[in-house]
Amino acid sequence: MRKTWTIAELTVRDVLRRRGVIVLMLLLPTAFYLLRHNDSPGQSVRLLCLGLSWGVSTAGLFVAASARAVEPRLRLSGYATAQLYLGRLCALWTLGFALLVPFAVVVRFDHPWMRPAGIVLAMAFCVLIGAPLGLLIGGLLPRELEGMLLLLIVCALQMMVNPDDLLMEMLPLWSSREIGIWAVDEPDDLGYLLRGVAAGVAWTIALVGLVGGVSAVRLRRRAHVRAL
Amino acid sequence: MQDWFDVFRSALLRRGVPHATVRQVVEEARAHTGDSGEPPLSAFGGPEAYADAVVASLTPTDPGRTRAPRGDVLLRARGITKRFGRRTVLRDVALDVHAGEVLAIVGANGCGKSTLLKICAGMVSPDSGTVEIAGRVGYCPQDGGTIEFLTADEHFQLVGAGRGLGRADAREHGRTWAGRLDWADPGATQARHLSGGTRQKLNLTMSALSEPDVLLLDEPYQGFDRGTYLNFWDLVWAWRDRGRAVVVVTHLLAELDKVDTVLTLGESR
Amino acid sequence: MDPDRRSQWLRGVLDLCVLGLLADGESYGYELAQALTRAGLGPIQGGTLYPVLLRLERTGLVATDWRAGEAGPARKYYRLTPAGEQTLRAAASDWRGFAGQVGTVLETAVK
Structure with missing residues (x-):
């Protein structure tokens, strides 16, 4: 437990010292939120969620990149693979939830008629999903720039795909969108909420599993090494 | 003054x-x-x-440096072959390193020295061959291996936690090792602000801190000044005298009198 | 007295003298140096005294702790441990015997 905690603590410090990433994490949701603020409140909240998720993913990308060089050494010096990636995930989730609070407060006062629980839940899934998504992309693509591009594609798809398209349902943040619809547009249709939560939980579990899988493969004990 | x-x-x-x-x-x-x-x-x-x-x-009155006699084999590699594309960099390489022994791996640039070390550390898979290790391995890369935005103390904390040390103990141990490399004030400077040589001191200190039985060092002295360079070898000998197995990759032939065994890698093999 | 001989003798018994002074209560390095001077054994250089103190600490004959002085810097205070008291008692009687034997030999020669 102490090892996981150490990783989490130092990851938080690492991220907090990157001013660029912090600015990006704050700026993305803010800009997205203001974009449609006046003409379409529902849309602006959806975009805010997207920006939040993108910010957390970006932080995850940088965390994964900086971990890449040291993780093999840390494995050698006594860490288990799970301690390494779970520690980083906890750090990103903590940061993401800390980021969520001010935005949730703003929306609460900006649009008091929206369901606050729904807004928070939609944002929470953005954080829950965004963190492992960033770590996963960072784990698969060695260079930050490539990861950034891939993240951009995911985010752009999320924004531009026609809501009725089947593809929309397969994107990671569909859950947040569904919960958002329940919170903003269709307060009486619980179906949106349930579908959203189910998809969000599934995506979170799947992504965390994938991050674990990729780490396990990258940091595996190689077959040619044996104990004497 | x-x-x-x-x-x-x-x-x-x-x-x-x-x-x-x-x-x-x-x-x-x-x-x-x-x-x-x-x-x-x-x-x-x-x-x-x-x-x-x-x-x-x-120190208790124990005159002079007593060197432990050469002990059991701690690192054994057999039949290591590695190809990158069509180029074979390592062909059927074998090595034995005993407790209390320093082995130098030498050879021209691109002959696979670093690759061999990474294979021994279990970070890269060979195309064929086996590596057997007794105890724990420590690996010190040529560069990188540190986290840019963390301070030296935080690196010590990170590596120390791996072997169960608390924050204060890890810092104390880390600073002691750093001191042996003539680095008196590690501490609050982030790794990205350290000079190349100092960063390598951090790297070495991290390897020392995890107290491995087998130490694999990939030209870790780059950027060291003369004095630190000598301290580095003192450190290597101190490890050896405590019964560790040490492997140093080097391209400086003048160092070969400092080691016990030399393994030469060459493309003409 | 020949200073070389004097410092040679002192080297053999400085640790016992320090233990003896600490029997009167805890003290710190500079105070011990002054006490040794007052006792007619000084001046003792810091470079001689502190290694002796470190050795006594390492062998468990004295215990130490750091405390802020009244006005000055923090000081390391030394005090006897039970093992130190025991060593001091044994050494004191050994010394009496030894000094007596040396005295006997020297006085017979002078007579």
Whole structure:
């Protein structure tokens, strides 16, 4: 437990010292939120969620990149693979939830008629999903720039795909969108909420599993090494 | 002119005196000169000689450096072959390193020295061959291996936690090892602001901190000045004398008198 | 007295003298140096005294702790441990015997 905690603590410090990433994490949701603020409140909240998720993913990308060089050494010096990636995930989730609070407060006062629980839940899934998504992309693509591009594609798809398209349902943040619809547009249709939560939980579990899988493969004990 | 106390402090650190003890001994000496008004040079003599006296009274009377006899094999590699595309960089390489032995891997650029080390560390898979290791492995890369935005102390904390050390203990151990490499003040500087040589000291300190049985060092002295370079070899010998197995990748042939065994890799094999 | 001989003798018994002074209560380095001077054994250089103190600490004959002085810097205070008291008692009687034997030999020669 102490090892996981150490990783989490130092990851938080690492991220907090990157001013660029912090600015990006704050700026993305803010800009997205203001974009449609006046003409379409529902849309602006959806975009805010997207920006939040993108910010957390970006932080995850940088965390994964900086971990890449040291993780093999840390494995050698006594860490288990799970301690390494779970520690980083906890750090990103903590940061993401800390980021969520001010935005949730703003929306609460900006649009008091929206369901606050729904807004928070939609944002929470953005954080829950965004963190492992960033770590996963960072784990698969060695260079930050490539990861950034891939993240951009995911985010752009999320924004531009026609809501009725089947593809929309397969994107990671569909859950947040569904919960958002329940919170903003269709307060009486619980179906949106349930579908959203189910998809969000599934995506979170799947992504965390994938991050674990990729780490396990990258940091595996190689077959040619044996104990004497 | 450099302060007597600073010279004394780094002299103690270089001799491997734990960081906490160094702080106390220096503070006590400072308090003494403050009380007596006597300059440190006349009260204590030259800083290096006084450091020797302090070390002598701190260590049990066990004259000289006793070198453990060569022990069991701690690292054994057999039939290591590695190809990158069509180029075979390592062909059927074998090596044995015993407890209390230093092995140097030499050879021209691109002959696969670093690759062999990574294969021994289990970070890269060979196309064929096996590596057998007794105990734990420590690996020190040529560069990288540190986290840009974390301080030296945080690196110590990170590596220390791996073997169950708390924050304070890890910092103390780390600073003591750093002191042996003539790095008196690691601490609050982030890794990205360290010079190349100092970053390598951090790298080496991290390897030392995890107390491995087999140490794999990939030209870790790049950017070291002359003095630190000698301290580095002192450190290698100290590990050897404690019964560790040490492998040093190097391209400097002048170092070969410093090691016990030499493995030459070449493309003409 | 020949200073070389004097310091040679002192080197053999300085640790016992320090233990003896600490039997009167805890003290710190500079105070011990002054006490040794007052006792007619000084001046003792810091470079001689502190290594002796470190050795006594390492062998468990004295215990130490750091405390802030009244006005000055923090000081390391030394005090006897039970093992130190025991050593001091044994050494004191050994010394009496030894000094007596040396005295006997020297006085017979002078007579």
